[in-house]
Amino acid sequence: MDLIIKNGTIVTEKEMFKADIAVKDGKIALIGTDLSDIPAEKVVDATGKLVLPGAIDAHTHLSFPFGGTVSSDSYFAGTRAAACGGTTTVFDYTNQNFGEKLVDAVKRREAQAAEEGVAVDYGLHIGIKDPSGDLLDSMQEAIEYGVSSFKVFMVYDFGVSDGVFYKVLEKAKQYGALIAVHAENNEMVNLLVERYASEGKLSPWYHYASRPEFVEGEADRRAIAWAKSLNTALYIVHLADKEGVEAVTQAKDEGYEIYAETCPQYLHFTDEVFKREDGRNFVCSPPMKGQESQDALWEAIKRGDIDTIATDHCPFQQSEKDWGKDDFRKIPNGCAGIENMYPYMLSKANDGVITFQKAVELCSFNPARIFGCEDKGSLSVGKDADIVIYDPEKNFTVHNSNMHSDSDHTIWEGLELHGYPIQTYSRGRLVYDNGEFVGEKGWGKMVKCAARAH
Ligand code: DUC
Ligand code: ZN
Ligand code: ZN
DSSP: EEEEEEEEEOOOOEEEEEEEEEETTTEEEEESSOOOTSOOSSSETTTTEEEOOOOEEEHHHHHOEEEEEEESHHHHOOOOOHHHTTTEEEEEEEOOTTTOOHHHHHHHEEEEHHHOOOSSSSEEEEEEEOOOTTTTGHHHHHHHHTEEEEEEESSSSOOOHHHHHHHHHHHHHTTTTTEEEEEOOOHHHHHHHEEEEEEOOOOOHHHHHOOOOOHHHHHHHHHHHHHHHHTEEEOOOSSOOOHHHHHHHHHTTTTTTTTEEEEEEHOOOOOGGGTTGGGGGGGSOOOOOOHHHHHHHHHHHHHHHEEEEOOOOOOOOOHHGGGGOOGHHHHHHHHOOOOHHHHHHHHHHTSEEEEHHHHHHIIIIIHHTTTOOTOOOOOOOOOOOOOEEEEEEEEOOOOOOGGOSOSOOOTHHHHEEEEEEEEEETTEEEETTTTEEOOOTOOOOOOOOOOOEE
């Protein structure tokens, strides 16, 4: 064997048990109660530690052109930070250019990722901007290439109309794709932004005020209605409001295949952050909502109505956030979080808010299952050896100085976590060791995902 991790407590989405785990050629080769007789090049003693599958962050924006600039983490910086937070796969967004075949949007980003050098494995989702001609049918070629998830934005100048959204869902059903949606009501956002601006209300609070609960809730309901009417699957990204949670719960109860993702920023912060002196740093879309929405998200997690946790990692440098110090419309939307997701959710498990199995289900097992990523998402024989060793006794305070992103600030500054990852392995290779990135630029490979049954 190449590696044996001994005496740890293995956590899966279902159970926790003491066992050793052996790795050969980047794969999990054996799991057993005592593998000490098996020769191995390297043996790691994990007594008192948890051994977890690496997290899959199903929503990132690395080197993402947005808000008049480009997000500040390259594929390398972002995945280096991911590794140091126990995330071993990221699903990043490539947005289609106008006139571009969907598969070409994948190949373009794949080339960029290879040039920048990726530190852990990555997959891609494709943001659809241009449905003209037969471009939507190029979905099939993208799926054959290994990318089977697509996203529509109901907001932004490149967002799609309801009619286009509906056509995209029809094509997805035909070809076995999964559609993700950024749900906010564009007309309402534009109306409220203009109204507040004309009244001179331009502080970061008005970013939230122009995208409040009902603006997201209405769009969640509308998106779900289109998916239901076609009886096709839908994945709602970064769900942040109570009404949306209720719509998801109702659709699931009715038997529809509706998935919901939320992000740590919505579980931890409320709209109060936009009143802070550094409120602009928290500006992302959708914005954090009120306490009722946060409570509804946690309840939904406990009920099983939230399927995944992801980050929407999209950092911008302080100088760029400062563009909108006195005018929220100029603040590039997005925050850093790629290194914080798994430690945050695991700390909640350590504090007894959820179980460790639930954290694994939300952060690793479900994203792999939902996006057809067959080699990842659990510690079982034959899967990639993407493994995190977690010390439940290690306390950690987040400071930008101990993060590994290129971002020059973090909204998580000062966060105290109970328990922290101490090692991360990507396909059996150590990439993070006690505070240090020890991986390599270019190690990460593109993960191809299977299409859905159709
Ligand atoms: N929201 C953000 O805050 N940033 C990137 C894209 C998005 O939808
Ligand atoms: Zn979004
Ligand atoms: Zn996003």
